[in-house]
Amino acid sequence: MAVLLIAEHDNSALNGVTAKALTAAAAMGSPVHVLVAGQNAKAVAEAAAKLSGVEKVLLADDTLYAHRLAEPLAALLVSLAPGYDAIVGPSTASAKNVLPRVAALLDVMQVSDIIKVVAPDTFERPIYAGNAIQTVKSNDAKKVVTVRTASFAATPEGGSAAIETVGAASDPALSTFVEESIAASDRPELTAAKIIVSGGRAVGSREKFAELIEPLADALGAAVGASRAAVDAGYAPNDWQVGQTGKVVAPELYVALGISGAIQHLAGMKDSKVIVAVNKDEEAPIFQVADYGLVGDINTVIPELKAEIAKVKG
Amino acid sequence: MKILVPVKRVVDYNVKVRVKSDGSGVELANVKMSMNPFDEIAVEEALRLKEAGKATEVIAVSIGPAQASETLRTALAMGADRGILVKTDGVVEPLAVAKILKGVVGEEAPGLVILGKQAIDDDCNQTGQMLAALLGWPQATFASKVVVEDGGALVTREIDGGLQTLKLNGPAIVTTDLRLNEPRYASLPNIMKAKKKPIAEKTPADYGVDVAPRLEVLKTAEPAGRKAGVKVGSVAELVAKLKDEAGVI
Numbered sequence: 001m002a003v004l005l006i007a008e009h010d011n012s013a014l015n016g017v018t019a020k021a022l023t024a025a026a027a028m029g030s031p032v033h034v035l036v037a038g039q040n041a042k043a044v045a046e047a048a049a050k051l052s053g054v055e056k057v058l059l060a061d062d063t064l065y066a067h068r069l070a071e072p073l074a075a076l077l078v079s080l081a082p083g084y085d086a087i088v089g090p091s092t093a094s095a096k097n098v099l100p101r102v103a104a105l106l107d108v109m110q111v112s113d114i115i116k117v118v119a120p121d122t123f124e125r126p127i128y129a130g131n132a133i134q135t136v137k138s139n140d141a142k143k144v145v146t147v148r149t150a151s152f153a154a155t156p157e158g159g160s161a162a163i164e165t166v167g168a169a170s171d172p173a174l175s176t177f178v179e180e181s182i183a184a185s186d187r188p189e190l191t192a193a194k195i196i197v198s199g200g201r202a203v204g205s206r207e208k209f210a211e212l213i214e215p216l217a218d219a220l221g222a223a224v225g226a227s228r229a230a231v232d233a234g235y236a237p238n239d240w241q242v243g244q245t246g247k248v249v250a251p252e253l254y255v256a257l258g259i260s261g262a263i264q265h266l267a268g269m270k271d272s273k274v275i276v277a278v279n280k281d282e283e284a285p286i287f288q289v290a291d292y293g294l295v296g297d298i299n300t301v302i303p304e305l306k307a308e309i310a311k312v313k314g
Numbered sequence: 315m316k317i318l319v320p321v322k323r324v325v326d327y328n329v330k331v332r333v334k335s336d337g338s339g340v341e342l343a344n345v346k347m348s349m350n351p352f353d354e355i356a357v358e359e360a361l362r363l364k365e366a367g368k369a370t371e372v373i374a375v376s377i378g379p380a381q382a383s384e385t386l387r388t389a390l391a392m393g394a395d396r397g398i399l400v401k402t403d404g405v406v407e408p409l410a411v412a413k414i415l416k417g418v419v420g421e422e423a424p425g426l427v428i429l430g431k432q433a434i435d436d437d438c439n440q441t442g443q444m445l446a447a448l449l450g451w452p453q454a455t456f457a458s459k460v461v462v463e464d465g466g467a468l469v470t471r472e473i474d475g476g477l478q479t480l481k482l483n484g485p486a487i488v489t490t491d492l493r494l495n496e497p498r499y500a501s502l503p504n505i506m507k508a509k510k511k512p513i514a515e516k517t518p519a520d521y522g523v524d525v526a527p528r529l530e531v532l533k534t535a536e537p538a539g540r541k542a543g544v545k546v547g548s549v550a551e552l553v554a555k556l557k558d559e560a561g562v563i
């Protein structure tokens with residue numbers, strides 16, 4: 001089964017979720033080719049070529065793909081589709097945007113957000129905010145699949161695949177890019193971080209978020225997450241939201257501070273290896289999934305926690 | 315310009331669903347059903363566009379069993395002008411939903427279709443993109459701001475790392491994210507008025523769509539549970555455990 005994997009990137013660097021989605025793609029079959037569609041994205045293609053088990057990297061370098069708009073990118077994928085039995089992408093905003101469009105153009109029912117490859121045509125996927133796990137078999141001739149990358153280990157480097165240039169497909173000219181505001185940050189990305197420190201409504205303000213949550217995250221070398229309530233209230237930017245309708249994460253350590261533990265939030269973090277919860281309400285549902293729970297006020301606990309961590313880290 | 319809003323009847327977001335003991339699916343008997351929360355946001359956005367004079371009519375459509383008409387009534391009570399119920403009792407996957415919606419779009423010729431970004435039951439996140447593909451229309455998924463302007467729309471989208479703004483030409487598909495707006499509650503007089511608003515009944519066959527599922531569900535299982543943890547008495551104890559017992563810091 002020939003598999004085409006869409007690389008996630010920002011034109012300059014390959015995003016780490018690609019190596020995780022590659023693990024799922026390789027479990028479905030071989031050869032695996034990786035598509036890098038972008039503008040001035042040669043470095044991305046070179047990084048993808050180093051991933052173990054990749055047979056070939058296809059580089060479509062054109063202004064048309066600079067922002068990976070759904071319409072031209074779908075046209076490109078459909079033009080490449082005849083050569084493949086499966087088209088796979090990580091469950092990122094970009095792939096979730098384009099792949100269903102590709103699936104419909106190929107008259108295929110997509111399998112979304114798989115957490116396990118049971119067989120090349122059979123997958124496990126969560127439904128109802130992760131309260132049930134469905135095993136589904138795709139009866140379509142071609143498979144279109146998105147991968148929940150938190151559920152797969154990254155494929156290591158160790159390959160040296162050839163890079164082949166592919167021309168741009170036709171431009172449907174349906175939409176145009178206007179602008180983008182991407183926050184620059186030195187912190188690890190949520191979906192790649194080993195430790196995540198998340199704040200909830202209890203934090204109280206944007207200023208308190210910066211004063212309490214962010215320094216603790218930095219002390220731990222962690223990414224920062226937030227509940228929907230914290231994002232809706234404007235304490236944290238939208239792409240920090242963890243949960244059913246935000247990002248799904250599974251770090252080594254997840255620290256939930258002043259978060260109640262609604263099912264929609266748990267859906268995004270309950271597969272973390274170790275969960276710590278700090279909440280002043282000892283009945284808060286977050287404690288039902290926490291390995292270590294501390295009943296207390298975040299305003300006093302967080303500074304203490306930061307000091308104690310500094311101590312043990314020396 | 316007409317706006318079409320597909321609304322789905324789903325298990326209420328407050329319900330914690332249980333997997334049936336025989337693995338055949340989840341227990342849906344007697345659970346509370348509501349409109350998919352993202353679809354409430356879609357209805358609200360359509361109504362605001364109508365109130366701002368950018369749209370002339372808001373049409374809600376639902377594909378599902380007879381009870382999906384309750385979901386349509388909710389949309390009508392919020393302020394939608396009329397409803398279309400495409401009645402079918404079995405499972406309808408996003409691809410089939412998109413094909414039916416394409417048929418509805420053919421009949422109604424809306425300038426904008428606003429959908430939810432995902433339904434909270436199956437969490438597929440596909441229908442809007444699929445409809446856009448089948449119609450050959452532009453799409454803007456995960457919208458947090460929609461501005462309708464001459465012959466198109468300017469849409470701001472929530473993407474990984476920040477926000478992106480796109481200009482869509484001509485009739486377009488928008489899917490809603492959480493922060494697009496806060497949906498209104500239907501007032502009692504509007505709930506009464508909604509009872510008199512028309513709901514047309516159709517079937518998938520009216521649109522020539524075969525709804526036979528492409529995905530076969532082999533099994534539905536409980537997720538692996540987490541073992542109960544411990545409460546610690548102090549910050550020092552917590553940090554010691556993280557270091558020595560869990561080895562994560």
Ligand SMILES: Cc1cc2nc3c(=O)[nH]c(=O)nc-3n(C[C@H](O)[C@H](O)[C@H](O)COP(=O)(O)OP(=O)(O)OC[C@H]3O[C@@H](n4cnc5c(N)ncnc54)[C@H](O)[C@@H]3O)c2cc1C
Nearest residue numbers: 200201202227228229243244245246258259260265280298
């Ligand atoms: C369609 C839909 C999608 C959703 N998607 C998501 C999602 O993706 N992610 C998500 O997170 N939510 C999501 N939600 C929202 C979810 O249902 C909850 O409303 C939300 O997670 C609550 O956030 P919270 O825990 O920060 O706030 P709250 O529930 O208000 O909890 C605050 C907690 O802080 C504690 N507290 C207060 N003060 C202190 C203090 N000083 N010290 C310590 N503890 C304190 C309280 O005891 C309480 O437990 C969604 C909801 C819907 C309807």
Ligand SMILES: Cc1cc2nc3c(=O)[nH]c(=O)nc-3n(C[C@H](O)[C@H](O)[C@H](O)COP(=O)(O)OP(=O)(O)OC[C@H]3O[C@@H](n4cnc5c(N)ncnc54)[C@H](O)[C@@H]3O)c2cc1C
Nearest residue numbers: 320321377405406407429430432433436437438439440441
């Ligand atoms: C009671 C029940 C039982 C089910 N059993 C199974 C099963 O056994 N096997 C199985 O594979 N699937 C089953 N499903 C799933 C289902 O038939 C489709 O797969 C699912 O409805 C489409 O996915 P989604 O809603 O997550 O789409 P998404 O793409 O997440 O939905 C996005 C948006 O599309 C629109 N939309 C989607 N569906 C409709 C609709 N019907 N009417 C109007 N607008 C809509 C809404 O605006 C929605 O916000 C069941 C669903 C229900 C409600």
